[in-house]
Amino acid sequence: MPGSSRKFVLGIAGILLAGGLIGWVYDHAVWGLLVVALIILVWQTRQLLSFNRAVHTRDFAQFRYGEGIWQQMFSRYNYEHERALRAKQEYRRLLKEIRRSTDAMPDGAVILDEDNQIVMCNKAAKHLGGLKRKKDRGQRVDNILRDPKLTELLRSNAFAREIEIPSPVKDEAWLNCRVVPYGANQKLLFLRDITERIRLTRMRRDFVANASHELRSPLTVIGGYLESLSEDPGLEKDWGQPIRRMQQQARRMNSVVSELLELSRLESAGPASKDEAVDVRGLLSAARKSCAGQEDVAEIEVVSETNAQLLAAGNEIESVISNLLSNAVRHTPADGHITLAWSVDKKGAEIVVTDTGEGIPAEQIPRLTERFFRVQRGRARDDGGVGLGLAIVKHVLSRHDAELSVTSDLGKGSEFHCRFPAERIVLEPPVPIVSGGKCG
Ligand code: ADP
Numbered sequence: 001m002p003g004s005s006r007k008f009v010l011g012i013a014g015i016l017l018a019g020g021l022i023g024w025v026y027d028h029a030v031w032g033l034l035v036v037a038l039i040i041l042v043w044q045t046r047q048l049l050s051f052n053r054a055v056h057t058r059d060f061a062q063f064r065y066g067e068g069i070w071q072q073m074f075s076r077y078n079y080e081h082e083r084a085l086r087a088k089q090e091y092r093r094l095l096k097e098i099r100r101s102t103d104a105m106p107d108g109a110v111i112l113d114e115d116n117q118i119v120m121c122n123k124a125a126k127h128l129g130g131l132k133r134k135k136d137r138g139q140r141v142d143n144i145l146r147d148p149k150l151t152e153l154l155r156s157n158a159f160a161r162e163i164e165i166p167s168p169v170k171d172e173a174w175l176n177c178r179v180v181p182y183g184a185n186q187k188l189l190f191l192r193d194i195t196e197r198i199r200l201t202r203m204r205r206d207f208v209a210n211a212s213h214e215l216r217s218p219l220t221v222i223g224g225y226l227e228s229l230s231e232d233p234g235l236e237k238d239w240g241q242p243i244r245r246m247q248q249q250a251r252r253m254n255s256v257v258s259e260l261l262e263l264s265r266l267e268s269a270g271p272a273s274k275d276e277a278v279d280v281r282g283l284l285s286a287a288r289k290s291c292a293g294q295e296d297v298a299e300i301e302v303v304s305e306t307n308a309q310l311l312a313a314g315n316e317i318e319s320v321i322s323n324l325l326s327n328a329v330r331h332t333p334a335d336g337h338i339t340l341a342w343s344v345d346k347k348g349a350e351i352v353v354t355d356t357g358e359g360i361p362a363e364q365i366p367r368l369t370e371r372f373f374r375v376q377r378g379r380a381r382d383d384g385g386v387g388l389g390l391a392i393v394k395h396v397l398s399r400h401d402a403e404l405s406v407t408s409d410l411g412k413g414s415e416f417h418c419r420f421p422a423e424r425i426v427l428e429p430p431v432p433i434v435s436g437g438k439c440g
Contacts, residue, residue, distance in 0.1 A: 110190075116154045147163075173195045178192075213261065255386065279307070303341045317396070325340065325353060337356045340352075348421045349425045
């Protein structure tokens, strides 16, 4: 028991004893005790009430606390009260500091609760997304930034993903959105102005599309004249070889122009429709057959245990398969093996092209889908590749909400996985099919 409490108890006991003794002297010990107890009770009750009043009014001028337990309680209360006040002031100062620093950020930051309702946002969120700090508090953020992609991002909890949405505030402006989880089910939504980047990308895309378009007609004319010249019986013998080389280069330029135009088209096209159900297994078998008759081609096998269909643009999926297969064929020796697989699982479906060819150095894998990237320029030029095939594959896949992933072992072979989401798969009863054989 603390000293002050002991003193208080002893004091009360002493007063009671004194009251009892005085009563005993007058032959009324019990009355003496009762009267003193009543006086103590009244006094302590009065103290308690006036302390309670002082606590509520924060005015201790009228409160007589003396030197005993009440003084102890009073100073303890005072100390705690001051401490809480200081902590509150510090908390307010910190909050102001945090608000000032987040307001200085060029990116919008929005704190969301577990139901994606706005808890707080900074100034940039107001300029970029039109969010109002006080008015929009408690509103679902996707009721203000209305875009299905954002709703999906918040719903899916796919925090590694970033999306681009048009700004609800400014025409022609674009925002990049990213969600970062923190605490207990809370999230931070970051908004970044990417209008300039989008503008430059569009400019580059338009430039490439226009330049490719302009090159097409002269190339057709050059190709036409070269063909006529090569068929001219009166042509001097010495011209045969140069004309064949010119024709080869014109064809190569033609394919570069066509692939660049195809890339521009894919870049500006929105998501692929889900109207067409594509028989992927059929496309894989057709791709395998198309190698028939070619010399020095590895054995190609189609492995598929499902006849599930893909809701996609059929011609684009065909081009994905043909790009991946032609790469595999070019980089796999004739005694190697190529597998074209189509499989379905709970999360979606996959087209996998596997080869036992030369493989790709690990550090170059992330760059494979860059335009004009070739692992070995000299070799690729000899192969007739221009480094646009995988860029086209990547764009087609992204139009189909799908992703490309590559694994490779140098000298052992490569695997190209095209993963499609379950929403694009139509399941049919499984029919195990394994067909294979040497091309040709
Ligand atoms: P290209 O038209 O030159 O083949 P791609 O974009 O299709 O261009 O491929 C880029 C580069 O990736 C190629 O030049 C090649 O070096 C490498 N590559 C692609 N597929 C394979 C593969 N299956 N095995 C080894 N290297 C590959």
